[in-house]
Amino acid sequence: MKFIYVDPSATVPGNGSLEKPYRTMDEVISSGVSHPVTVSIKRGTHFYWSYISQNVMAFFLNRSGTQSVLTSYGEGAYPIWYPKDAATRHTDTLFQNFNINSLQLSSPPGEQHTGGYLYGSLRGDANGICNLEIHHINFIGDPAAIAGSAPAKEVACIHLTVKDKTNIAHKVFIHDIYGDNINCGIFIRGNPHLSEPDTYYGDQRKSYGVRILDVSFTNIVNYGVLLSGAASKNKNRDVRGDEWESGWDNIYYSSYRTNVYNPIKDPHAWTTARADVPLWMTMCAYATGQNFEVHGSGPAAPDRYALDLDYHCNHCLLRWGYLTNNAKPFMFVQGPFSNSWYHANGYKPLNDDIYTLYHTLGLGCVNNVIEYIVSYNDGVARTQRSEDIYWKKACCFWYCYNNVVRNCLFIDTVSQANDHVLFCNPRKEDNPAALAMTLENCIFYWKHRDNSNLISPAEVSEFGTLLTKYAFKNCIFYSEAWSSAAPAALAGVSTSELQYVDPKFRFTLPLVPPAGMKEAKNILQLASDSPALKTGTTNTGLDIWGNTGNNIGWQQQPTAL
DSSP states (O other): OEEEEEOTTOSSOOOSSSSSOBSOHHHHHHTTOOSSEEEEEETTOEEEOOEEEOOTTOTTBOOSSSOEEEEEESSSSOOEEEOSSTTSOSEEEEEBSEEEEEEEEEOOTTSOOOSOSEEEEEOOOTTSEEEEEEEEEEEEOOGGGGOTTGGGSOOEEEEEEOOSSSOOOEEEEEEEEEEEEESEEEEEEOOOOOSSTTOSOSOTTOEEOEEEEEEEEEEEOSOSEEEESEEOSSOSOOTTTOTTOOEEEEEEEEOOOGGGGOTTTOGGGTTSBOOOOSEEEESOBSOEEEEEEEEOOOOOBSOOOSEEEOTTOBSOEEEEEEEESOSOOEEEEEOOGGGSHHHHTTOOOSOSSHHIIIIISSOSEESOEEEEEEEESTTSSOSSOGGGSSOEEEEEEESEESEEEESOEEEESSOOSSOEEEEEEOOTTSOTTSOOEEEESOEEEESSOOSSOSSOHHHHHHHGGGGGGEEEESOEEEEGGGGGSOOOOOOSSEEESOBOSOOOBSSOOOSSOOSSHHHHHHHSOBOTTOTTTTOSOOBOSOOTTSOOBSOSSSOOOSSOO
16 A cells, blocks of 8 residues: 655645645646545645546555545645536545545635536445445535535536446445535435346346435525435344445435525425435335434425435335424335336337336336334424415325335424325326325324314315325324314224324423434333324334333333333
């Protein structure tokens, strides 16, 4: 391993040694550096550098078999790495067998940032191993970086994809990341191309071991984590402990960027499509997202749900989450083939029958689970448009099959009417008997809601018997305003074992959501005489306290904590 040092504050030329460091990263590249190598940049300094190269001899493409490193040395704050200018990325290159850590990446102060930070292509070796690790990186912008028209663009902190049709890139490990005043967070896409051309199921050429851990984004506008084309080799859900699993663990997302979503100041906030979902999976199989918080995600086109299990996801799991004050909570969605990545990349549908194509062959959104999530005041008064102010608690669109939402808690302390527990658009051309989504063991709690219908009358009128594709089982519905009125109806959908009773929390629910997951766990506990205890369907999945059971709601202890 060779060691090279860079001190941007040095006043005389050097040779890359600790005693006589180089002054710029361009000097490092020009020196004809070979791998493996550790390049260290002096802390307490700043420098301007953009590395744009798709050449097979690119600096970050390391074929030596030993991981190379880009890091910092000395005392003080991380060195601040600026791009050449606000329209140019820090990198756009090939990545393999590299460890990038202990740096701050920033946009040029006072300018709209339209370039992006770490961009590039993932490359696997002959065994399909990419072995890229990015950690202890701070992405720091300023209000100007995300102002004006910038939020309509996808400007990411980390944006890495497999572009070669046959290459496979396993093991991409991103952890200990912080971002502030940024547009988009982390996008990783493995190889979606089919190696088994007669089905969309299976691992295909997807990437194993894409893990995103311990990430915090504040003042972020668009997506926080977008995971695509990833799969889990061992399918054990141990994202933190198994290097072959894919998913995320311990993600914090806080937006509240109301300036860019004000429909008076920014009319394109709802008409211009953007990469908008805070936590998002698409084209993934057996991926797991857990231990996350999403706060204050504003509305935008086309979706802007806090959580999204999107096109071609199967057997994915989202659990142990806390959502507050977002435009919308979560959705399952699978649109038509003509809108898919496969169509855009020249594939033809494997079958003309809708149910066979999307369910039997796996093109749709199939067998995914969302469990042990709290959604607190999502969808309440986030825009001035009437179609956005009504809360749609559980959302499922187009070609979805056997998806489950269980042991979740929905709380609304503001709405009085017009919010609904389901938002959907079942398709007439699909199998009418195929179950799309089941909500099981969930609690729906309002402070002020009247007894108007819980299912939108417009959807009842439009979809009729197709609403039976959505089932509510062993759920509790309650509004504090129902003391002198009959509970609302769930017209059209399939129902069984529902209760319209006070679930009896241990403490009075506050009007304002608890600040974070820790506070929510302390406050949102069931009382010892709660009717939710031991009256639900058994869930063998662990709750956030590490217990299993048959309670309704997100807490599985047989008695109050």
